[in-house]
Amino acid sequence: MKKWHLLLYILMSLMLAGCWDQHHLVNKTFVNGIGYDLTEEGNVKVTVRTVNIKGKGGGQFDVEDILLFAEQEMQIGLGTEIDSMVAGEVDFSQAHIILIGDEMAKTGINQLLEFYYRGKDANIAKKVAITKGTAESVISTEIEKSPIAFFILQAIEGGENASYLPDESISSIWTKLLTQGRDLLLPYMEQVTPEKIRIAGVALMDGDKFSGKTLTIEQSSLLLLMMDELKKTSQMYLVLDEAKDESIRISTKQVKRKLDIEVDEKNGNVMASINLKLKIGIDSYPHNLNKNINQNELSQKISRELTKQAKEITNILQEANCDPFGIGLRVSTTYPETWEKLNWDKDFKNVTIKPNVEVEIIKTGSIY
Amino acid sequence: MMGSQISITKFQLLMVLIQTQIGIGLLSLPNVVQESARGDGWISILFAGVVIQFLLIIYLKLLKKFPNDMLTDITKKLLGKHLGTIVNTTIYFYFIFTGSTLTILMIKILNEQLLPLTPGWVVSFLIIASCVYLTVSNLRVIARFFVLATFWILVLICITVLSIWLPKEIQFILPVGSAGGKNILLGSNNALLAMLGFEALLFLFPFVIGNTKGMLKTVSYANLFVTSFYTFITFLCLVTFSPEQLHQIREPVLFLFRGLTYRMVDRLDLIFLSIWIIPMTTSIIMYLFLASKCLAGKKKSYKNAVIINGIILFCLSFIPNTDKITDTLTQYVSFLSYTIVIFLPCLLLLLSRLVKKRRSGGFV
Numbered sequence: 001m002k003k004w005h006l007l008l009y010i011l012m013s014l015m016l017a018g019c020w021d022q023h024h025l026v027n028k029t030f031v032n033g034i035g036y037d038l039t040e041e042g043n044v045k046v047t048v049r050t051v052n053i054k055g056k057g058g059g060q061f062d063v064e065d066i067l068l069f070a071e072q073e074m075q076i077g078l079g080t081e082i083d084s085m086v087a088g089e090v091d092f093s094q095a096h097i098i099l100i101g102d103e104m105a106k107t108g109i110n111q112l113l114e115f116y117y118r119g120k121d122a123n124i125a126k127k128v129a130i131t132k133g134t135a136e137s138v139i140s141t142e143i144e145k146s147p148i149a150f151f152i153l154q155a156i157e158g159g160e161n162a163s164y165l166p167d168e169s170i171s172s173i174w175t176k177l178l179t180q181g182r183d184l185l186l187p188y189m190e191q192v193t194p195e196k197i198r199i200a201g202v203a204l205m206d207g208d209k210f211s212g213k214t215l216t217i218e219q220s221s222l223l224l225l226m227m228d229e230l231k232k233t234s235q236m237y238l239v240l241d242e243a244k245d246e247s248i249r250i251s252t253k254q255v256k257r258k259l260d261i262e263v264d265e266k267n268g269n270v271m272a273s274i275n276l277k278l279k280i281g282i283d284s285y286p287h288n289l290n291k292n293i294n295q296n297e298l299s300q301k302i303s304r305e306l307t308k309q310a311k312e313i314t315n316i317l318q319e320a321n322c323d324p325f326g327i328g329l330r331v332s333t334t335y336p337e338t339w340e341k342l343n344w345d346k347d348f349k350n351v352t353i354k355p356n357v358e359v360e361i362i363k364t365g366s367i368y
Numbered sequence: 369m370m371g372s373q374i375s376i377t378k379f380q381l382l383m384v385l386i387q388t389q390i391g392i393g394l395l396s397l398p399n400v401v402q403e404s405a406r407g408d409g410w411i412s413i414l415f416a417g418v419v420i421q422f423l424l425i426i427y428l429k430l431l432k433k434f435p436n437d438m439l440t441d442i443t444k445k446l447l448g449k450h451l452g453t454i455v456n457t458t459i460y461f462y463f464i465f466t467g468s469t470l471t472i473l474m475i476k477i478l479n480e481q482l483l484p485l486t487p488g489w490v491v492s493f494l495i496i497a498s499c500v501y502l503t504v505s506n507l508r509v510i511a512r513f514f515v516l517a518t519f520w521i522l523v524l525i526c527i528t529v530l531s532i533w534l535p536k537e538i539q540f541i542l543p544v545g546s547a548g549g550k551n552i553l554l555g556s557n558n559a560l561l562a563m564l565g566f567e568a569l570l571f572l573f574p575f576v577i578g579n580t581k582g583m584l585k586t587v588s589y590a591n592l593f594v595t596s597f598y599t600f601i602t603f604l605c606l607v608t609f610s611p612e613q614l615h616q617i618r619e620p621v622l623f624l625f626r627g628l629t630y631r632m633v634d635r636l637d638l639i640f641l642s643i644w645i646i647p648m649t650t651s652i653i654m655y656l657f658l659a660s661k662c663l664a665g666k667k668k669s670y671k672n673a674v675i676i677n678g679i680i681l682f683c684l685s686f687i688p689n690t691d692k693i694t695d696t697l698t699q700y701v702s703f704l705s706y707t708i709v710i711f712l713p714c715l716l717l718l719l720s721r722l723v724k725k726r727r728s729g730g731f732v
Contacts, residue, residue, distance in 0.1 A: 012497070020486040120481060125629035171627030172535050179537070179610040326539065333542040 026055045027088040029066075033149030034092075035135030036075065036112055037101035044104070045071040046078045047136040048095075049149055050086060065147055067140055075112060093121040096153045098128045098170075099135035099189065105203070105210035110177050116170050124170040127156050130203040130210055132190035141197050152197070156187050159199050163234035163252075164221045166202065166324075177208045181328020181344055183321075185223075188214050204322035207345075211320035215313065222306065223313050226274055226355065227324055228257040235283065238305050246287045250302065253362060254279035259325060263335045268342055272327045273354040274310070281363035292368040295361045302359045310355035318349050327351060375577045378586045380511035384654065385566060385590035387514040390521065391651035392473050393562025394598060395644070398605035398620040400562070405555030406611060407541035410603045412555030413563075417595030419556065420566055423710060424587045430717045431573040433724075435580065439570040440662055443712075446719045455712065460662040462708045464677065466564070467655030468684035469697045471495065474648045476689035481622065481641055492685035499653045500678035503660065504671050507575055510657060513650075520646045527640055528601060531624045536607045561702050563594060567709045568654055571661050656681065 033049040052064040070081040083090045098116075100109055109128070116122040129152070131138045141148055159165030166185045168176075176184045184205040191197050202220040204213045215223060221236050234252040256277040263270050280302070285293065317324070328348065332339040376384070401409035434442050440459065444452035474495065475488050483491060502513060547555075569587060573579055605620040608627075617623050625636035633639070660673040687693060 012494075020490070021483045120484070123629075123634060124623075124626050125634065167535070169627060169629070171623070175535075175537075175608070175610050175613055178612040178616075179540075180612075182537075326537070329537070329539045333539050336543075336546070 028091045029086040030091050030094045032147050033097045033139050034095050035099040035139040036104050037134045038104040043071050044075040047139050093123050096126050097149045099131050101135040105130045108208045110208040129187040129189045137191045138189050138197050161232045163224050163231045164217045181332050182326035183323045185324050204320040206321040213320035219313050225255050230255045240301050249284040250280045251283050252278050252280050261330050263338050270351045276357045278359045279362045280359050299359050299361050306357035314353040323348050374506045375575050376511040381576050382586050382590050383515045383518050384511050387650040388565035388568045388654040389594045390647045392648045395619040395621045397562045398602045400558045401555040402614050404551045406547040408547040408552050410599050412552050413559045413599045416556040416559035420591050427569050433720050436574050462704045463655050463659035466701050468681050469701050470652050471685045472689050496682045499656050503656045504674045517646050534608050541606050
């Protein structure tokens with residue numbers, strides 16, 4: 001009886017799952033950054049940065065950074081083509097960043113990202129950015145040979161913490177692409193010099209297509225506050241009076257946003273008012289240094305300036321047909337009958353958006 | 369009749385019911401309920417919980433009349449030997465069928481998400497072998513294991529709490545009640561299927577110590593826990609994913625964790641699924657136990673019955689798990705479950721009342 005048991009245990013241990021599903025690190029080539037572009041002939045071109053790990057023996061590894069290209073009529077075959085170029089199997093699960101060239105993005109991004117939604121190995125927590133010019137130009141930039149994908153990832157995450165980039169990953173992008181009446185903002189990257197890349201601001205998306213319009217980092221800081229998305233810090237600098245050379249750098253500590261929507265059910269006019277109450281600290285105000293700050297006067301000045309800028313931002317958003325506040329979503333849930341009659345793609349431009357910003361200075365730093 | 373060897377306490381019954389109810393059904397539940405109930409899917413689940421509560425009350429009314437009998441004995445007493453045997457065979461098929469469907473679904477999801485290269489039969493062999501190993505020992509051992517396994521459910525709840533930090537949009541479920549009563553009911557119908565397992569009470573009742581009073585409280589706690597856990601997770605999915613997106617995702621609960629990322633850990637869905645193997649297996653263990661009890665009755669052939677049923681489950685798990693076949697299987701299970709879980713106990717309760725009246729009438 002005991003021997004029979006032993007035999008059973010041996011048989012069972014042979015069936016342990018690890019024997020089938022084992023993956024060796026050294027057999028894999030990890031893709032850590034992907035760029036999609038539309039070529040002039042209308043083909044899809046993919047540029048990937050991969051890390052090839054080679055065992056040197058003794059537990060030591062050599063890491064190689066390789067740049068690969070593939071071009072096909074449709075994006076569907078690109079993975080196989082990349083796979084045929086590398087040693088071992090290609091692993092997309094560690095791709096941290098997906099860059100999409102502006103021309104490609106104008107034709108729609110949902111189809112490009114489908115692979116990452118469906119795939120079992122795909123990491124949907126990764127970041128997506130739109131690039132000025134080709135994605136290839138950004139991703140092939142050499143920054144001291146360190147994997148560029150990590151540099152881009154860190155830059156984007158830094159931007160998210162400083163509240164000038166929206167916190168979007170593939171999973172949240174997918175949600176927003178499939179939400180009616182709410183649009184997406186994506187980071188906008190550009191290559192400044194052949195060795196340098198930077199975040200230029202945010203790209204405004206109209207549905208899953210890039211509208212071609214962008215906001216600068218200064219504008220997107222205010223826009224994210226208007227969307228009530230303050231992360232760790234948020235800094236802005238304002239020119240209050242050009243003639244007197246009066247400028248200020250402020251950081252927002254607290255945001256209270258109220259988004260009210262009124263719908264005229266007869267003619268279907270939609271009015272949205274965004275009331276923003278900011279509690280700010282002053283980081284730098286190199287003006288009238290011989291006096292203490294007159295907080296009331298100054299906060300009124302800042303409020304006026306920010307309200308003016310907010311109006312400019314909403315105008316650009318309406319030109320781009322990009323609704324990041326989810327005004328359409330609110331209308332669709334609170335006024336379903338009116339929503340049925342509206343054609344949001346066209347009617348968003350006619351929405352009256354009234355932004356109003358009020359600031360209260362709560363900190364002035366070490367000096368009054 | 370019932371020896372002290374195979375009795376369980378009320379607390380153990382609570383855990384057994386929870387473990388049997390919670391299982392693979394949860395993973396796709398948000399998708400299934402929102403198909404008809406849209407943003408009101410969470411109401412559907414609450415309503416399904418209410419329906420289950422009513423069923424549990426009916427079960428207890430029936431079982432209190434026969435405190436020492438399992439369902440299979442009650443059918444024989446009330447329906448007569450021949451009809452009783454036919455009904456008991458149907459019950460047996462229901463348990464085997466449900467058990468094998470759960471196994472097939474579990475192998476499918478493990479093969480798709482965790483172990484793509486491992487042959488399906490190896491996975492099913494490992495699962496069923498461990499199920500049989502636990503089930504051949506008596507009910508008390510099973511109950512103790514289930515109590516222990518509940519610890520993992522608490523871990524899973526902790527992991528679930530992490531997904532609260534994903535971006536949420538409350539507008540997705542507004543306005544509440546917009547789906548309409550009919551669609552919410554249809555959603556409840558689907559939710560009930562994912563919450564099956566409470567029918568184990570029909571077989572466990574005679575084994576519980578002190579089953580004369582306080583039973584309603586115990587089973588209600590089990591139902592309350594399962595319903596609130598399911599409602600909570602479905603609610604999370606409904607506010608995280610947009611309706612069109614939820615419509616496309618097969619296992620929204622796993623996607624909930626896929627979007628989470630931390631410096632140290634990534635792909636929480638794989639961790640969640642690895643732990644979720646335990647609640648999935650406990651459901652299979654319970655169905656294996658129920659099928660074997662059905663087959664063996666009060667006779668001593670219980671151990672053999674477990675082994676035979678284990679082999680049957682293993683053979684049935686070779687049914688290819690393509691999307692089409694699993695869909696048909698779940699549909700058959702739902703038809704059978706309505707007969708066994710809802711119709712049969714109600715009928716038996718009605719009959720038991722009639723029989724009692726006739727008897728008392730006869731005495732007069």
